Amino acid sequence: MTDTDVVSAKSVNSNTKVRPNISPNGSATVSASDFEVASLKNPEYVRKFDRxxxxxxxxxxxxxxPLEKAYNFEHFSSSAPLGNDDIAAKPMVLLIGQYSTGKTTFINSLLNKSYPSSHIGVEPTTDRFVAVMDNPTERIIPGNAAAVSSALPFKGLDKFGQAFLSRFQVSQTPSAVLQNFTIVDTPGILSGDKQRNRGYDYTSVIEWFAERADLVLLLFDSHKLDISNELKAAIHALKGHEEKVRVVLNKSDMVSQQQLMRVYGALMWSLGKVVHTPEVMRVYLVSIWLECPSNAFEDCRSLLDAEKKDILMDLQQLPINAAIRKVNEIVKRARLARVHALIIAHIREQMPSFYGKAAALKQLSENLPTVFSAVSKKYRLPMGDFPDVERFQESLMGLKFEQLRVLDEKLLLASDEALGTDLPELLQRLPHHSTFTGTTAKPELNLSDDEFDELEDSVPAKRGLTRTGTRARSRYAPVKQERDWSLIVYNVILFTLVLFFATVVGGAVATKMGWYDGRALLLELLSQKM
Structure with a gap:
């Protein structure tokens, strides 16, 4: 079967158990029953998760x-503001790999579908992002429509422009597997300079998806371990999300046992030059086919089957651990936004009051490492929470003095309360997977707020872990931003000076042009007072 980087979809009844396909050598492909999670069937679990x-x-x-908005956090970060649809979205699995690594076969095997499809899918190509999602009816949503849809978690993608949106689509199909998570397939990366002119920033798009993904799978082919420049850039874009990354060495049965050991060593050596982390990355040795080829080696079949079970377990646990990952991402984002606000406030304090603001801002931008060090010592912040110097410097040069805010204590205290109290409390309230081992389990929920019970009793529990919005009433009062009195005083003084100089200069010009006699008018006014 020819492997193309296209996600196909074929109609399948999601309510029917799908039997695994058995290859001639007895190897089974993935079935939908492998992803049946008992906790997702428990209405008590789903209710607690939704709350x-x-x-x-x-x-x-x-x-x-409010802290992000006040200090223009999204201007300095690739992260767009999170909406309710982003936070409540299903877990996302991001697949990255070079051409011929078997990404499409991997996805089709999970969905137990084959290519070509009847009427769903895209033409065989390697330059398209495809998000595969569950839906009762099969349909294709183009990138422009998906980026503006409030029901899909892709609103921030419109910032990458039409060149990207024309190469992005959402493929929806009924699937029991996709009820638990969403799969995003990326374009196959070719070696050399063939993919340099994509028309959009490929690395930034990968970074955007990596921030929202719950699991990132890096796929490699046992016969193709070289890492091209574009793949290296994509791996570097995963910095800060190493805990999500898993490496998959696909087509491992295309080499013998002795060769597989050498291939594994070569892959680890290649990754060591690109991924600069002290931890050894988890590598799955798998071989997932829709139909296993006749020339496959069988001497490592037991190892490959055990590795396949491990990666399926990771995928199966995604819905269970979705809330923990979402809380973790919000904590990470809040810490970055807090440090960003302190940096902006510190830069504002170093700026002159009246003249030389542009020169001072340029000087501070050139000495950002010193600024970061000063902020770190002043507020006792770890340097690991500070942004990249070059990216921050580039974004800072595009700002004006009016966009730099002084420190707002209310906003900072609110974010500290979220980090210190609210988010840890949510972690304590998360349902534990071990408690929900079957569909008839009745765990204790320890309800802390009666009004939530009254609201939730009227809403039926859903199997899919997704919501479209928040409740009608909120426990958290919105934080009102304090007025920047220094900026107000500055604007009043500036307006007064401009008005004064305009009056003086205007009077001098009028007198010079002979429009009126200024001295005569002044003497007349003085004589009247006397």
Whole structure:
């Protein structure tokens, strides 16, 4: 079967158990039953999960988002503001790999579908991002429509322009597997300079998806371990998300046992030059086919089957750990936004009051490492929470003095309360997977707020871990920003000076042009007073 980087979809009844395909050598492909999670069938589990997600939306929108907005956080970061649809979205699996690594076969095997499809899918190509999602009816949503849809978690993608949106689409199909998570397939990366002119920033798009993904799978081919420049840049874009990354060495049965040991060593050596982390990355040795080829080696079949079970377990646990990952991402974002606000406030303090602001801002931009060190010592912040110097410097040069705010204590205290109290409380309230081992389990929920019970009793529990918005009433009051009195005083003084000089200069010009006798008018006024 020819492997193309295209996600196909074929109609399948999601309510029917799908039997695994058995290859001639006895190897089974993935079936939908492999992803049946008992906790997702438990209405008590889903109800508790939904309530935590509601509170997480409220904490972000009322205590973290005001800080981001006040200090223009999204201008300095690739992260767009998180909406309710982003926080409540299903877990996302991001697949990255070079051409011929078997990404499409991997996805089709999970969905137990084959290519070509009847009427869903795209033409065989390597330059398209495809998000595969569950839906009762099969349909294709183009990138422009997906980027503006409030029901899809892709609103921030419109900033990458039409060149990217024309190469992005959402493929929806009924699938029991996709009820638990969403799969995003990326374009196959070719070696050399063939993909340099994509028309959009490929690395930034990968970074955008990596921030929202719950699991990132790097796929390699056992016969193709070289890492091209574009793949290296994509791996570097995963910096800060190393805990999500898993390496998959696909087509491992295309080499013998002895060769597989050498291939594994070569892959680890290649990754060591690109991924600069002290930890050894987890590598899955798998071979997932829709139909296993006849020339496959069987001497490592037991190892490959055990590795396949491990990666399926990681995928199966995604819905269970979705809330924990979402809280973790909000905590990470809040810490970055807090440090960003302190940096901007410190830069504002170093600026002159009246003249030389542009020169001072340029000088501070050139000495950002010193600025970061001063902020770190002043507020006792770890340097690991500070942004990249070059990116921050580039963004800072595009700002004006009026966009630099003084420190707002209320916003900072609200974010500290979210980090110190609200988010840890949400972690304590998360449902534990071990408690929900079957569909008839009745765990204790320890309800802390009666009004939530009254609201939730009227809403039926859903199997899919997704919500479309927050509750009608919120526990968290919105934080009102303090007025920047220094900026107000500065504007009043500036307006007064401009008005004064305009009056003086205008009077001098009028007198010079002979429009009126200024001295005569002044003497007349003095004589009247006397």
């Amino acid at each position: 935590v997600i509601d509170d997480l939306q409220d904490v972000y929108s009322h205590k973290i988002r």
